[in-house]
Amino acid sequence: MNSRQQIILQLVNDRRRISVSELARASGVSEVTIRQDLNLLEKRSYLKRVHGSAVALESDDVDARMMSNFLLKQKLAQYAASLVNDGETIFIESGSTNALLARYLAERKRITLITVSHYISHLLKETDCEVIVLGGMYQKKSETMVGPLTRMCIQQVHFSKAFIGVDGYHAETGFTGRDMMRADVVNAVLAKGVENIVLTDSSKFGQIQPNPLDPLSQIGRVITDSRLNLDYQHLLKRQSIQVDLVNE
Incomplete structure (x- = not known):
């Protein structure tokens, strides 16, 4: 997980739900890049993607928490x-x-x-x-x-x-x-x-x-x-x- 993805995960966990556009503005990258990051984080079970947003999970993974x-x-x-x-x-x-x-x-x-x-x-x-x-x-x-x-x-x-x-x-x-x-x-x-x-x-x-x-x-x-x-x-x-x- 790179530093941008760590920031994304922290924003998702703090807000519980946040849109792709908000994440793009906060991270200073394109929405395409954010979607790629979210796909990776979802694949690793750090969060869930729904309707243009990312939603926090109750994860047992200590790094995620x-x-x-x-x-x-x-x-x-x-x-x-x-x-x-x-x-x-x-x-x-x-x-x-x-x-x-x-x-x-x-x-x-x-x-x-x-x-x-x-x-x-x-x-x-x-x-x-x-x-x-x-x-x-x-x-x-x-x-x-x-x-x-x-x-x-x-x-x-x-x-x-x-x-x-x-x-x-x-x-x-x-x-x-x-x-x-x-x-x-x-x-x-x-x-x-x-x-x-x-x-x-x-x-x-x-x-x-x-x-x-x-x-x-x-x-x-x-x-x-x-x-x-x-x-x-x-x-x-x-x-x-x-x-x-x-x-x-």
């Missing part, structure tokens, strides 16, 4: 890193914001990092950070480990904090995930009773996904952005969850 709200995710990751002390052993799940957190920590702090994400482990290969990658069944699209072996590995390792991603939160359901097997991994982490921290942007609030992440009582803190609706802020606090808001 990274392009959506990148600067905000970077700020969330930097804030989350401030909660980690030198010498700690921490668990970082999968996802784009967690990947940014892992890289930020690996470059600045002396920690041991446990993860199920091969994307994260590859991201840290040039750093001095000690990385433990848990085993299991490899999900190729999300580049993460899942399944009964992963759950067993989680039960056998020790860490003081866990940073997890979510795909939804609603008053009726609590936190939820899109993928059943990745939700199972998160639930195995929550069952350990360590300091569990949800790291997500506010767009996930109000959404309901199929797979519950519980027990809710094991989530102690949420780090999100300042656009979070006040109703959700109050609801989380009533559930004894600390809410840390990061300015955009």
